[in-house]
Amino acid sequence: MSRFDLDALTWDEKPRRVELAKTVVKNIVxxxxxxxxxxxxxxxxxxxxxxxxxxxxxxxxxxxxxxMVKKFNEKANKLNLNAKAYQKDTFEIDEKFDVVVSSMTLHHIKDINKLSKKLYEITDICFLADLEKEDGSFHTRGNGDVYHFGFSLEELEEYFNDWEIEYKTIHKIKKHKDFPVFLAILRKN
Ligand SMILES: C[S@@+](CC[C@H](N)C(=O)[O-])C[C@H]1O[C@@H](n2cnc3c(N)ncnc32)[C@H](O)[C@@H]1O
Structure with missing residues (x-):
């Protein structure tokens, strides 16, 4: 069982996660x-x-x-939404989508060059929200599954060099200090 399997049970109870998600949605809609x-x-x-x-x-x-997938589908069914989740790794996706979105997941993915290529295959526009460059203190329970301490625009430009990037700060997560969150809009060059 992964850390995220355990977290899934109480994930929605942290108001700061709900707040961040609301801001991300508001900026994508x-x-x-x-x-x-x-x-x-x-x-x-x-x-x-x-x-x-x-x-x-x-x-x-x-x-x-x-x-996480189980929780997502329980909530989607209750709300009667046209939404369904599957247990899959991002690199397994081959189908094409009009838009790809993601929030707070990029820093858990080791090979961002590979991700950039995968996204290029499956869509024309992506909305990626994640931590701006941080000092490694965001994950107070340890950095076991954290591959990146946030991302600067310059780093994203290197990883996503086939894409045009719009990068803006949309939120600050308040913990022992403020952690700014960016939204990067990626469009194919
Ligand atoms: C910090 S959580 C964010 C969850 C959600 N986006 C939110 O904002 O509440 C990161 C999620 O990414 C998932 N994850 C990590 N690596 C992944 C990968 N390679 N493909 C798909 N999901 C992944 C984890 O299982 C976890 O649920």
């Missing part, structure tokens, strides 16, 4: 419409995806954690 099929990778319990689902034709979530 102006760009999407009800004809689109959207993929969210690292969907977790659906804090972002299930709030985007009402604005689009179909929302598919994927996550490597079985328990």
């Amino acid at each position: 102006p760009y999407i419409n009800n004809t689109q099929k959207i993929l969210e990778f690292g969907c977790g319990t659906g804090l972002v995806g299930l709030n985007i689902a009402p604005f689009v034709n179909e929302l598919i979530g994927i996550d490597t954690s079985k328990e």
